[in-house]
Amino acid sequence: MGEGMNDRVREDEFLQAVDSLGEWIENSDRILVGAGAGLSAAAGLSYLDEDLFRQFQPEMAARGYRYPYQLFEREKEGWPEAREWAYLVRHIHFVCHVFPPAELYRKLLAILSGRDFHVVTSNCDRQLVRTGFPRERVFEAQGSYDRLRCTAGCTRDTWPVKPVIDRLLPLIDPATFTISDESAIPHCPSCGASLATAFRSFEGYREERRRYEEWIGGTVNGSLCILELGVGFNTPGVIRWPFERLAYVHGRAHLFRVNREYREWPGHGGYAMVPVELAGRATSMPWDAGEVIERLYARCAVAPGAVPGTAAGEGA
Ligand SMILES: [Zn+2]
Numbered sequence: 551m552g553e554g555m556n557d558r559v560r561e562d563e564f565l566q567a568v569d570s571l572g573e574w575i576e577n578s579d580r581i582l583v584g585a586g587a588g589l590s591a592a593a594g595l596s597y598l599d600e601d602l603f604r605q606f607q608p609e610m611a612a613r614g615y616r617y618p619y620q621l622f623e624r625e626k627e628g629w630p631e632a633r634e635w636a637y638l639v640r641h642i643h644f645v646c647h648v649f650p651p652a653e654l655y656r657k658l659l660a661i662l663s664g665r666d667f668h669v670v671t672s673n674c675d676r677q678l679v680r681t682g683f684p685r686e687r688v689f690e691a692q693g694s695y696d697r698l699r700c701t702a703g704c705t706r707d708t709w710p711v712k713p714v715i716d717r718l719l720p721l722i723d724p725a726t727f728t729i730s731d732e733s734a735i736p737h738c739p740s741c742g743a744s745l746a747t748a749f750r751s752f753e754g755y756r757e758e759r760r761r762y763e764e765w766i767g768g769t770v771n772g773s774l775c776i777l778e779l780g781v782g783f784n785t786p787g788v789i790r791w792p793f794e795r796l797a798y799v800h801g802r803a804h805l806f807r808v809n810r811e812y813r814e815w816p817g818h819g820g821y822a823m824v825p826v827e828l829a830g831r832a833t834s835m836p837w838d839a840g841e842v843i844e845r846l847y848a849r850c851a852v853a854p855g856a857v858p859g860t861a862a863g864e865g866a
Pocket residue numbers: 700701702703704705738739740741742743
């Protein structure tokens with residue numbers, strides 16, 4: 551019984567917080583959205599998902615790895631280049647080409663459309679771009695998997711990753727999980743050094759960052775809704791800390807911090823708490839980004855009927 555009561559209190563808190571967020575979205579001059587790994591996880595693309603991992607990295611699963619984050623975090627184990635590339639092309643191929651554009655991102659876009667918004671993301675999975683967010687309103691702060699760069703830094707040139715994926719995928723030897731023909735592994739055409747993903751170091755990156763900074767600069771004279779979705783402590787300097795700072799210095803902003811905890815994976819807490827300095831300017835929402843977006847979306851869908859004078863007509 552006691553638990554039922556707690557559930558009801560929790561449900562009330564949830565509805566109240568989402569309503570407040572919905573009002574800020576509707577009434578603010580601008581909406582700043584930060585999209586972290588927790589948003590893609592809620593959309594089905596989780597780097598902690600063991601089933602998904604077994605599907606797209608079966609050879610790694612057979613070697614005792616359980617989920618992608620383990621591989622991100624692994625110490626360099628002296629993998630040969632042919633293994634690194636097998637792992638890399640499989641990962642990028644799945645994340646960017648096999649996994650479909652997610653419905654949850656589309657719903658987020660529907661909630662924001664018609665409003666002055668900008669999204670900054672630490673994700674490299676291209677979900678924002680693939681689900682139709684206007685390119686000029688997106689800042690992929692960590693870059694993306696799309697291009698390769700020279701690891702020796704001999705040139706600022708970058709090269710598209712897709713032809714490399716197409717060439718190397720069929721060459722993966724499942725028994726050894728290496729690229730069977732090492733001569734197919736790409737190298738810098740200028741100096742011959744190894745190539746790596748050009749996360750932040752491609753030409754369009756500076757332009758994206760400039761647009762984002764200008765947009766932020768333009769928020770000073772109006773009200774600002776700051777919505778943080780699934781941002782933890784992997785790269786807090788990209789979204790989390792700048793958002794806190796903005797909520798603190800901005801006179802008419804409110805930060806909504808949405809992040810659920812992953813109790814089943816130690817080290818991946820949700821950390822939805824907000825600093826005491828932000829009392830009255832921030833709301834902690836320790837829920838799944840998917841639940842919050844679905845609720846907001848449902849709220850949006852009924853919003854036209856809420857316009858005075860049209861309610862009866864719309865409802866009939
Ligand atoms: Zn080079």
